[in-house]
Amino acid sequence: xxxxxTIYDHFMKRWHTLTDKKYFWPLFMITGISFCTAASxxxxxxxxxxxxxxxxxxxxxxxxxxxxxNGYMGEFSVGHAGFMAVGAYVASLLTVHVFPTGAQNLLFxxxxxxxxxxAALVGFLVAIPSFKTRGDYLAIVTLAFCMIVKSVxxxxxxxxxxxxxxxxxxxxxLPWVFFWTALSVWIIRNLVYSNFGRGVLSIRExxxxxxxxxxxxxxxxxxxxxxxxxxxxxxxxxxxxxxxFINPRMFxxxxxxxxxxxxxxxxxxxxAGSVIGAIxxxxxxxxxxxxxVWRMVFMPxxxxxxxxxxxRGIMGLKEARxxxxxxxxxxxxxxxxxxxxxxxxxx
Amino acid sequence: MAYIFQQILNALQxxxxxxxxxxxxxxxxxxxxxxxxxxxxxxxxxxxxxFLLAVYLHLSFVPTLLLSMIxxxxxxxxxxxxxxxxxxxxxxxxxxxxxxGVGLFLENxxxxxxxxxxxxxxxxxxxxxxVGSLSISSLQILIxxxxxxxxxxxxxIVQHTKAGMxxxxxxxxxxxxxxxxxxxxxxxxxxxxxxTGLGGAAGVMYGxxxxxxxxxxxxxxxxxxxxxxxxxGIGNIRGAMIGGFILGAVEIxxxxxxxxxxxxxxxxxxxxxxxxxxxxxxxxxxxPQKV
Numbered sequence: 001x002x003x004x005x006t007i008y009d010h011f012m013k014r015w016h017t018l019t020d021k022k023y024f025w026p027l028f029m030i031t032g033i034s035f036c037t038a039a040s041x042x043x044x045x046x047x048x049x050x051x052x053x054x055x056x057x058x059x060x061x062x063x064x065x066x067x068x069x070n071g072y073m074g075e076f077s078v079g080h081a082g083f084m085a086v087g088a089y090v091a092s093l094l095t096v097h098v099f100p101t102g103a104q105n106l107l108f109x110x111x112x113x114x115x116x117x118x119a120a121l122v123g124f125l126v127a128i129p130s131f132k133t134r135g136d137y138l139a140i141v142t143l144a145f146c147m148i149v150k151s152v153x154x155x156x157x158x159x160x161x162x163x164x165x166x167x168x169x170x171x172x173x174l175p176w177v178f179f180w181t182a183l184s185v186w187i188i189r190n191l192v193y194s195n196f197g198r199g200v201l202s203i204r205e206x207x208x209x210x211x212x213x214x215x216x217x218x219x220x221x222x223x224x225x226x227x228x229x230x231x232x233x234x235x236x237x238x239x240x241x242x243x244x245f246i247n248p249r250m251f252x253x254x255x256x257x258x259x260x261x262x263x264x265x266x267x268x269x270x271x272a273g274s275v276i277g278a279i280x281x282x283x284x285x286x287x288x289x290x291x292x293v294w295r296m297v298f299m300p301x302x303x304x305x306x307x308x309x310x311x312r313g314i315m316g317l318k319e320a321r322x323x324x325x326x327x328x329x330x331x332x333x334x335x336x337x338x339x340x341x342x343x344x345x346x347x
Numbered sequence: 348m349a350y351i352f353q354q355i356l357n358a359l360q361x362x363x364x365x366x367x368x369x370x371x372x373x374x375x376x377x378x379x380x381x382x383x384x385x386x387x388x389x390x391x392x393x394x395x396x397x398f399l400l401a402v403y404l405h406l407s408f409v410p411t412l413l414l415s416m417i418x419x420x421x422x423x424x425x426x427x428x429x430x431x432x433x434x435x436x437x438x439x440x441x442x443x444x445x446x447x448g449v450g451l452f453l454e455n456x457x458x459x460x461x462x463x464x465x466x467x468x469x470x471x472x473x474x475x476x477x478v479g480s481l482s483i484s485s486l487q488i489l490i491x492x493x494x495x496x497x498x499x500x501x502x503x504i505v506q507h508t509k510a511g512m513x514x515x516x517x518x519x520x521x522x523x524x525x526x527x528x529x530x531x532x533x534x535x536x537x538x539x540x541x542x543t544g545l546g547g548a549a550g551v552m553y554g555x556x557x558x559x560x561x562x563x564x565x566x567x568x569x570x571x572x573x574x575x576x577x578x579x580g581i582g583n584i585r586g587a588m589i590g591g592f593i594l595g596a597v598e599i600x601x602x603x604x605x606x607x608x609x610x611x612x613x614x615x616x617x618x619x620x621x622x623x624x625x626x627x628x629x630x631x632x633x634x635p636q637k638v
Contacts, residue, residue: 076440129619133626136382140577141622143570144615151612162608253570257447264444293459300451304430307445311437 019322029182036174050174052286054242057177058235059278061184063262064271065231068188070260071268072197073224074204076135079126079142080232080259082149083119085251087233088240089159091115095241096167108171112180112237119233120226122149127225131218134207146256153248164247165240172242180238184231189271189323191227200224204269261303264313271323273315280314349480354603355596360487360556362595363494367549368572369579369587370501371542377518377582378538381439384446385426387569388453389543393419393550394560395457398465408470415551416544423543424536432532450569457562464561467554490552497548498588501541505584510537518582574618580631589629594618 018024039045045053062080069077094111095104122145129141154162191197199220202210211217240246258281266277281299288295306313368390375383396415400406406414430449434442475484505511513534516524525531553568554560575594579586594614601613627633 070440076443129623133622136376136581137577137622137626139382140574141619144574144618144622147570147611147615148619151609151615155606155608155612253566257451260444260447264440268440293455293462296455297452297459300448300455303448304445304452307437307441307448308430308433311434311441313441 016321024322025182025186029179029186032178032182033175036178040174045174051242052282053174054172054177054238056279056282057174057181058238058242059259059262059282060181060275061231061235061238062259063266063274063278064185064188065228065235066259066263067266067268067271067274068192068200068224068228070263071270071274072192072200072204073221075130076139077142077228078139078253078256078260079144079146079149080228081251081253081255082142082146083123083229083232084236084239084255085149085153085246085248086122086229087112087115087119087236088246088251089115089153089165089236090118090233091237092165092168092240092246093159095169095171096165104169104171108176108241112176112234115237116230116233119236120230123225123229123232124222126229127222130221130225143253143256146251146253150248150252153251160247162248164245164250166245168241168244170241170244172238177238177242180234184234185271185275185323188227188231192271193324196220196223201269265303265306267313267316267318269317270313270315270319272320273313273318276314350603352481354599356481356483356487356491358596358599359491359592360595361599362592363491364549364553364556364591365568365572365575365595366588366591367494367497367545367552368568369575369591370498370584371546372573372576373579373581373584373587374514374538374542376576377584378514378535379431379435379442380582381431381442382446382573383431383542384443384569384573385450385453386543386546387565387567387572388450389419389423389426389565390546390550390553390569390572391457391560391562391565392422392453393547394467394554394564395461395465395550395562396547397551397554398467398560401468401470411470412548412551416547419547419550420540420544423539423546427536427539450565454562454565461562464559467558467560469558470555486555490556494549494552497545501545502584504541510534514538574615578618578621578628580628583628583630586628586630593629 021027040050062084066077066080069075091111091114094114095108099107099111126142126145130138133141153159159165192200199210199215199217202213202215203217203220207217236251262277262281263274264277265281266275267273285295285299288298291298310316368386371386371389372383375381375386393415396418397411400411400414426449430445431442434445471486471489473484473486475482477483503511505514513524513529514537516527516529517531517534521531553564571594572591575590576587577590578593579588579590581587597614597617598610601610605613621629625631
């Protein structure tokens with residue numbers, strides 16, 4: 001490393017001092033939302049780009065929430081699309097059939113929230129078999145669950161069955177997507193760096209040892225599954241109202257595979273990685289659109305090459321400073337200071 | 348009564364195809380502890396090889412079957428060498444994701460080359476015998492007998508040959524076996540060749556039984572075969588056969604007595620119940636975690 005500081009270094013230093021501030025996340029939220037509101041009202045970002053940004057946001061929510069289970073907890077869940085389907089259907093049923101048409105805009109967040117809660121309830125049910133089964137068998141449980149959800153949705157004629165459900169207004173706007181995305185990233189970040197999050201990590205490293213260290217593994221697993229599926233449900237609700245049409249086939253195993261790819265492309269156990277993975281995957285798919293069918297040939301090829309040369313993904317197990325809470329820096333600084341005072345030379 | 352026998356026959360047909368695919372999953376898992384999620388797509392490639400050979404080269408049934416098996420086996424070995432071998436010491440999950448990527452690649456590559464569903468011509472004269480009110484087609488009998496024969500051959504290879512012994516040894520202990528002079532890479536290639544070759548055979552039979560093939564047909568069948576492997580106890584070859592026949596029977600019987608849209612629902616619910624009762628599959632042994 002050269003000692004000459006570039007503009008980039010100066011900028012990063014400023015950025016880090018900003019992200020370390022306590023008011024960073026509220027500030028980030030407010031600026032982002034106001035920018036997005038301005039963008040969608042004055043349309044200085046054209047509609048196509050806005051749509052892509054909406055999909056990027058939804059994919060970030062999905063990826064970050066799946067990373068909680070697959071990356072931080074070290075399980076292999078392949079049924080994320082199932083939770084998404086539950087959220088999408090509950091939210092759309094509420095806006096189409098329950099809420100009065102006049103107040104849809106106001107009640108939209110409630111619908112999304114209800115979708116998230118319904119998905120969380122289902123996530124709670126899936127968490128129960130995870131007490132005993134692990135690894136590939138848990139993967140099968142989540143896979144079977146995903147297929148059951150799809151099959152149930154196909155068999156209820158009142159919600160359209162295999163034909164799907166339509167009639168949702170275009171309620172998913174850029175500000176809302178930004179709000180939910182930032183919220184989910186913020187909550188999962190805080191969760192991971194909390195006491196509970198340490199429990200999640202300890203389950204990944206060694207479940208028996210963490211049990212012996214009095215981590216309540218059952219409780220931790222339940223909370224992780226509930227939180228993860230809650231956000232998957234929210235992403236589903238947003239997805240349904242962005243597309244204005246859903247059918248059960250959208251939420252099959254291929255969708256789950258998509259989310260898995262975004263998680264592992266970005267890197268496990270890293271929120272920054274999830275965000276980057278979701279952005280790269282979504283935007284690359286759009287950029288390569290002129291290639292037609294061949295883009296779906298190149299994407300997996302790139303994924304395979306990335307996995308061979310960088311098996312942990314882009315950001316595997318590393319984290320951008322923005323997604324680490326302030327508290328950690330304070331404690332780390334205190335710890336270093338104490339060490340210095342104690343005269344310990346080793347870092 | 349005849350209806351039930353008819354359905355049993357159908358179940359045997361579907362089950363034997365599932366079992367053949369499940370064998371590929373379970374063999375690869377047994378030797379590498381890696382789930383080869385591209386296996387379902389190799390099955391699809393087998394069906395497409397069958398289509399190419401039958402339509403463009405006008406081959407009859409036996410050469411089509413053999414060439415498809417060899418082609419898919421070759422493809423499987425190449426995939427193992429190029430994609431999975433560099434990842435043998437990487438975290439397990441990256442190998443799984445690579446497998447998913449390879450599967451997607453195979454699907455979309457086939458899709459780019461042939462965007463429309465293809466129809467496999469009738470390779471064999473299909474005679475139907477009527478016994479009482481039961482109708483038995485020669486194709487059904489052929490599929491069942493052929494896959495049973497393949498399974499018997501596989502069982503023989505695994506239990507009574509030197510390569511089979513090496514396979515069992517590697518799945519028993521991966522660190523000691525190379526020290527005993529077993530060529531691990533070669534054995535892994537052989538395992539891949541046999542497993543994917545069986546998948547290719549299953550593809551040909553599936554193509555004959557249900558003649559419309561498309562590039563995405565491998566996804567659903569592949570995942571279901573994976574479930575068969577897990578139900579039987581993953582890594583256990585006889586378990587995979589049993590699992591295949593069980594899932595085939597469940598699917599056909601549910602389709603026979605309920606509306607066919609309930610098929611997946613009932614099948615997967617049964618799977619969940621089975622996994623709760625026996626978390627390690629039917630023939631799998633619970634592996635106690637050592638501390």
